[in-house]
Amino acid sequence: MEWEVVIGLETHAQLSTVSKIFSGASTRFGAEPNTQACAVDLALPGVLPVMNRGAVERAIRFGLAIGATVAPRSIFARKNYFYPDLPKGYQISQYEIPVVQGGTITIQVPANEKTGAAGYEKTIQLTRAHLEEDAGKSLHEDFAGMTGIDLNRAGTPLLEIVTEPDMRSAAEAVAYAKSLHALVVWLGICDGNMQEGSFRCDANVSVRPVGQQEFGTRAEIKNLNSFRFLEEAIQYEVRRQIELIEDGGKVVQETRLYDPDRRETRSMRSKEDAHDYRYFPDPDLMPLVIDAGWIERVKGEMPELPAAMQQRFQKDYGLTPYDASVLTSSKAMARYFETVIAKLSDVKDAAVMQAKGVANWIMGDVSAQLNRDGLEIDACPVSAAQLALVLQRIADGTISNKIAKEIFLAIWEEKATDEGAADRIIEAKGLKQISDTGALEAIIDEVLAANQKSVEEFRAGKEKAFNALIGQAMKATKGKANPQQVNELLKKKLS
Secondary structure, three states: OOEEEEEEEEEEEEOOOOEOOOOOOEOOOOOOOOOOOOOOOOOOOOOOOOOOHHHHHHHHHHHHHOOOEEOOEEOOEEEEOOOOOOOOOEEEEOOOOOOEEOOEEEEEEOOEOOOOEOOEEEEEEEEEEEEEEOOOEEEOOOOOOOOEEEOOOOOOEEEEEEEOOOEOOHHHHHHHHHHHHHHHHHHOOOOOOOOOOOEEEEEEEEEEEOOOOOOOOOEEEEEEOOHHHHHHHHHHHHHHHHHHHHOOOOOOOEEEEEEOOOOEEEEEEEOOOHHHHOOEEOOOOOOEEOOHHHHHHHHHOOOOOHHHHHHHHHHHHOOOHHHHHHHOOOHHHHHHHHHHHHHOOOOOOOHHHHHHHHHHHHHHHHHHHHHHHOOOHHHOOOOHHHHHHHHHHHHOOOOOHHHHHHHHHHHHHHOOOOOOHHHHHHHHHOOOOEOOHHHHHHHHHHHHHHOHHHHHHHHOOOHHHHHHHHHHHHHHOOOOEOHHHHHHHHHHHHO
């Protein structure tokens, strides 16, 4: 039997406010346990929650970015549930009327080299995004036979973002999670730090026979805090469910955890339905009212969104859709690219002619070095201005591409701070390109005289012999010859 996978994701994005959603306590990560929990977070008698305006504004920003409806009036509810690390014994969340309703996110699913499947674009429908508070944290490692409770995180503002069951593979789920992660960081509403729990996913996974309209029984895999774990957990869960059904068993609705060491999911508890939580409107909080003026003000403060920037990069700089999507994968990378372009605007070639070369450098040498050193582009040791000068020296014939890479690495390793680092290194190391025709002709004559066998092979029709002669000429000049001039002079002499 052929099976179809059905996946929906629930993502918790911790909002980037400095204080909690219903109290003035700090949200700073890494403080000593229970040093950032105030009376409201501890649920002491007589305390009342007060809504954080900054959290609402971030929810509005997200709703506008995905083309959703921002509810003019939404309700906070009490979600009754046993939380050992949330002293109230219930969570303040939104249920019947969330602040953000609907919306879409378009994802790019990459090609699969193993299966040969081509990459494609898909639009994922969102059901809702609602505001709620986070719970605290149970600590098991440092207490023999006991559990410690750290309430620093209790009350931290979350935006829970829920999709329709639109994804049909682990690859689609990962592509969606990465797109969502990039968007919330781009908007500045979440720092996206998955190691600190700022962005974590719950995956609802089920399978059904191909052609069946009715959904299968789903299992929810909780708190996946890396894209790799998300992919592995879904793949394991799909195999588990298919094998279980084909062996005559039945999938039960439950919550499961992913064990990355064993690379398997395991049962955590039976899955609750909405009625099990006994939702009712929180009597301590008034309805959240968002008027049109507030929405318009937030809209006016919105940054250019990645999709719009991709279209502009294609139109203004002549980039391919792929290049544009990579360069807009983060706001920092897009800013780096455009800063280099701006610095090159006075070079003899127009910026649109330079853009492809700049894109290739950023996606190639720059990204490779960042990956090697585990850095983000906003911490790149070679500034946009420094890279622009390197590229300018290629354009004006001062250095070759090969020498440019050497200079780039020298700036990187030196962590140079001067904008003119490229010129300084060229001068200090004597790396200027040899472009004098007379000097190059003399070197080529020596190369031809010393490599008569390659000359004869070229004249016999072997094109590889020409490349060998080029290599010898570049070697003789220690890579400083103008490659184009060498090519032309060598052809002239051989003819």
